[in-house]
Amino acid sequence: MKKSSLILSLGFSIVFLGCAALKNNTLSRPAYVQAKVDLAAVNEDKVQVSLFPPTITTDEINFYIPQIVPGTYEYSNFGRFIENIKAFDAKGNQLEVTALDENSWKILEARKLDKITYWTQDTFDGPEGNEIYPMGGTNFQEGETFLLNLHSMIGYFEGMKNTAYRLSIRSPKNLEAFTSLPSISKSDTLDVFSAKRYFHIIDNPILYSKPNAVSFDLDNIKVGLAIYSPTGVHKAESYKEAIEEMMIAQKKFLGEANNTPSYDILLHLMDMDDLQYFGGMMGALEHHTSTTVVFVEQMQAQELTQSLVDVVSHEFFHTLTPLNIHSEEIHNFEYNRPLMSKHLWMYEGTTEYFANLFQINQGLIDEQNFYNRILEKLNYSRRYDDSMSFTEMSAGIVEEPYQSNYANVYQKGALINMCLDLIIREQSGGEKGILWVMQNLAKRYGTDKPFKDPELIDEIVAMTYPEVGVFFKNHVEGTTPINYLDYFKKVGLMMGETEVPLPSILFKDNQSPFFSPQPNKNGVVQYVVNGLNTTIEKMGVKEGDVFLGLDGKMLPEIKQENGDQINAVFSPSFMWDDKTEFSITVQRGEEVLTLSGVTGSPSAKTIGVVEDPAADAKAKALRKAWMKN
Ligand SMILES: [Zn+2]
Known part of the structure; x- marks a missing residue:
């Protein structure tokens, strides 16, 4: 996953050859779970789902939503997004269902079970929906768009996580489905998909929107991009x-470490x-052959392009880890009683590090831009507990105090990988780095072969150098903060004065706004300008x-x-391109001044x-090997 925030205060295809006539055999039910979703009959912003399980041979069975x-x-x-769950026998008589907790239900007289039905709420509005990341959420807008992250719509029966699914979706005529889920058949109003097991239901989100998609071939990989744009301003072709x-x-x-046959980008723009x-909150969530990205439509083309590059590159690198290199905890994921892996330093950290390193390595950005990205991670990492063991945090991530340090996996997690890369480069005379380690792990493991969680670090140390083991012991498993200057020194870098580009005109350096709240003499809190950037300085702000x-x-x-109203004043400025004319109103002494200017490139x-x-x-030679090999 990759999150970004605009709020300043935070800162295959399986073809089922079975013929339809088989279904007329009433004596045996299909061996798959038949799921039906009706998008053509939305009722009070809710969508109805029906699930027909295979024959059940136990007296009771539990049903789960993740x-x-x-x-x-x-x-x-x-x-919590499921309501009015009912179970029926083949004659339409209701069977008794009891809720066990928020996410699970017990169905009695399960041998008679023909189907269960329930209504699902979307997460883009309605109660508690904002507690779900939009890129992992659902959006139902009748006749306009449907973003389906099926984990909040379709569940699984006890003991049937590895049972195949057949998913039929009735949809409005004007909307087209875009997904990497294998299709069995499609028409204007009915799409039928297949999934090998429950995991594939949730690993392949579906976007319904008016046609706005492109696809192209990159050597042996087929790439698709579909966009839902509320006003229609953003066209897939442009990106x-x-x-x-x-x-x-x-x-x-990535070289030979990549073997993804197809990759689909579902871009859902919101207002x-x-x-x-x-x-x-905006961002993206990774899947094996696709990613869901949610951004805001008001972003200008230039901004949206750069955000897509940064976020989609992160998600695509997830095809390496965790998708091809992951532990048993992830492979046999327990949706309702999870055991977390210790290796977020890799799943998110390596991924985020590569999403930046490949840009300098392949000449998409220059050196100073790369250094500025490192600085930004260094600065943001200071907002989190620097002496928290990264492996301990990872294993406990769903609970405090670890959960509130989660976002550090994108900051310090990436820097941990930079340090490992530099140690391996130094020891190998520039020849090998962390990418070499990952390429080898991908060969050893893969989509269907998980590693043992407690053994990974020893395995990496055995592949590389004892110095790598010392670093893991002290700074990843241990609690000693990293002295980054020691690592910069290896490649001839240091801390010094430099000019950095800023994310918006509201900043004075790459993470703090140019103003801070201070009470005036009457105790009223005001935003006082305490630093400048090139743009506002030129406009005359002091x-x-x-x-x-x-x-x-x-x-x-x-x-x-007033947080929301304050953000409403600031957030439009994040969408401005470099030619936007705007004004700032300030009070200087007794005087109120409105100063005008053009955004330009604030630094x-x-x-x-x-x-x-x-x-x-x-x-210098090691620096070159690090960035360019
Ligand atoms: Zn990620």
Whole structure:
């Protein structure tokens, strides 16, 4: 998964050859679970689901909706989006169902069970939906779009996680399905899909929208991109070139470690109200052959392209880990009683590190841009507990105090991989790095062969050098913070003054806004300018000014309860391109001033990661091997 936040305060195909006539045999039921979803008859923003299990040979059976799904590291309790669950025998008589907890139900007289039916709520509105990441959620908008992450719609019967599913979806005529789930048949109003086991139901989200998709072949991989854009402004065709360039670069970087036959990108754009509803949360969730991405539609093409490159490259690298390199805990995922793996440093950390390294390696970005990305991770990692054991955090991630440190897997997790990469590069004279380790692990394991969780680190150390073992012991399993300067030194980098580009005109360095809340002499909290960037400096904003409004929208009183309104003033600026004209209103002394300007490329001087002019030839050679090999 990859999350990004706009809120400032946080900062195959199986063809079933079985003929339909077989179904007329009333004596035996099919060996698969038949699931029916009706998108053509939405009722009060709810969709009805019916499930027909194979013959059940026990007196009772439990039915489950996942508490947690792979790629997310928190309890989602999708059962809360299910209501009015009923069980029936073949004659239509109701059977008794009792709820066991939020996500599971017991069905009595199970030998007679013909079907269960229930209604599902979407997560894009309605109660508690904002507790689910939008990229892992569902959106029902009658006749307009349906985003189906099936883990909150379709469940599994006890002991049947490995049973095949056949999924029939009745859909409105004007909407087309886009998914990597293998299709058995399709028409304007009925799509039938197959899934080898329950996992494939949830590993292949489906996007229904008006036709807006492109597909293209990259050597031996078929790539598809579909976009739901509420106003129709974003066309899939416009993003084809950038995705193509990026994925060619990723394939070159991965070399033989990539064997994905197809990859589909489902991009669901939401409006500003949805963005507010999710507290500014956007991002993507990984799957074996696809990814769901949710961004806000108001992003300009330039911004959306860069965000797609950063986020989709992360998700595509997940085809390496955890998808091809994962432990037994992930392979035999327990959706309702999860055991977590210790190796988030790899699943998310290596993935995020590669999503940045491949860009410098393949020439998509320059050196300073790469160093600035490292700096950003360094700065953000300081918001989390630096002395928390990473393996301990990973194993306990669904509980506190680990859960609130989860986002550090994208920050320190990536930096851990940078350090490992530098140690292996140094020891191998520049020849090998963490990518070499991952390529070898992918050969040893793969989609169907998990590793043993407690053995992975020893295995990596045996493949590499004792120094790698020391690093894992101290800084990944252990609690000693990393001194990054020691690692920068190996490749001739140091901390020094540099000019960094900023994510928006609201920043004074790459993570803090140019203003901070301070009470005035009457105790009223105001936003006071405490730093500048090149854009606002040019407009005439001065340190000490009181920040009153942005682009004609005035800030409400600065207090917690007004968080949403404050964000509503700020969030449009994240969508601006470099030619947007805007104004800032400030108070200076007694005077209220409205200052105008153009966004341009805001930057600021800060202490950042720079090349050490005194670096020796060995360090420079290692730097080249690290970034360019
Ligand atoms: Zn991820």
